[in-house]
Amino acid sequence: MSSNTQPNKKGLLIVISGPSGVGKGTVLKEYLTERADSVYYSVSATTRNPRPGEQNGVHYHFVTVSEFEKLIEQDGVLEYAKYSGNYYGTPKAPVEKALNEGRDVILEIEVQGAQKVLEKMPEAVSVFVMPPSMTELKRRLVDRNTEDEQTVKRRLDAAVDEMKKAHDYDYIVINDTVDSALCQLRTVIAAAKTTAKKQKDFIDEVILNA
Numbered sequence: 001m002s003s004n005t006q007p008n009k010k011g012l013l014i015v016i017s018g019p020s021g022v023g024k025g026t027v028l029k030e031y032l033t034e035r036a037d038s039v040y041y042s043v044s045a046t047t048r049n050p051r052p053g054e055q056n057g058v059h060y061h062f063v064t065v066s067e068f069e070k071l072i073e074q075d076g077v078l079e080y081a082k083y084s085g086n087y088y089g090t091p092k093a094p095v096e097k098a099l100n101e102g103r104d105v106i107l108e109i110e111v112q113g114a115q116k117v118l119e120k121m122p123e124a125v126s127v128f129v130m131p132p133s134m135t136e137l138k139r140r141l142v143d144r145n146t147e148d149e150q151t152v153k154r155r156l157d158a159a160v161d162e163m164k165k166a167h168d169y170d171y172i173v174i175n176d177t178v179d180s181a182l183c184q185l186r187t188v189i190a191a192a193k194t195t196a197k198k199q200k201d202f203i204d205e206v207i208l209n210a
């Protein structure tokens with residue numbers, strides 16, 4: 001039986017956080033390529049400007065502040081947060097739809113949003129991606145070359161604050177190399193799918209048919 005055919009009906013909600021520049025996106029892209037049919041990656045809405053190469057509807061839904069505030073008013077987001085002066089939020093309907101269809105859902109969100117999701121949906125599994133060191137994180141942020149010096153400094157300060165919250169997550173993945181991080185992520189998700197809590201309905205069903 002593959003890890004995606006465990007007999008529970010609802011998909012697994014996977015909340016992933018980690019400081020900007022840690023390389024979550026690269027690891028997730030690989031994971032999603034492997035599991036294209038069974039995993040839904042939630043595309044967030046944001047009021048920040050697109051970076052070079054980012055496409056509307058693929059990387060984010062790029063919206064104006066008033067469009068975002070309307071989404072909040074209409075209860076259209078599962079959670080939202082302000083980060084680095086911009087709004088970021090998870091559109092609610094597609095997440096619920098995918099979970100109900102039995103697909104796993106990945107939310108790549110920052111720590112405040114993650115906390116809100118876990119309060120609402122405690123059955124979710126939370127994963128924090130750490131850099132191997134602070135020096136390496138700085139190197140990755142500078143090499144990305146998409147932000148000015150002041151923004152890089154602001155993001156590094158934010159990274160330290162975010163990493164202090166890593167203690168609250170269920171699992172830590174260290175992104176030293178993409179391959180090792182991917183391997184850790186696969187293991188973590190497979191483990192989360194097989195907890196007794198997640199398999200409660202299955203256990204009860206087997207006992208009921210005894």
Ligand code: 5GP
Nearest residue numbers: 020044080081083088089090108109110113
């Ligand atoms: P970036 O601007 O680098 O794409 O993202 C900045 C931070 O916002 C990252 O930590 C990213 O995970 C987080 N983020 C992206 N989408 C969402 C969202 O829908 N909600 C929340 N709370 N954070 C998000």
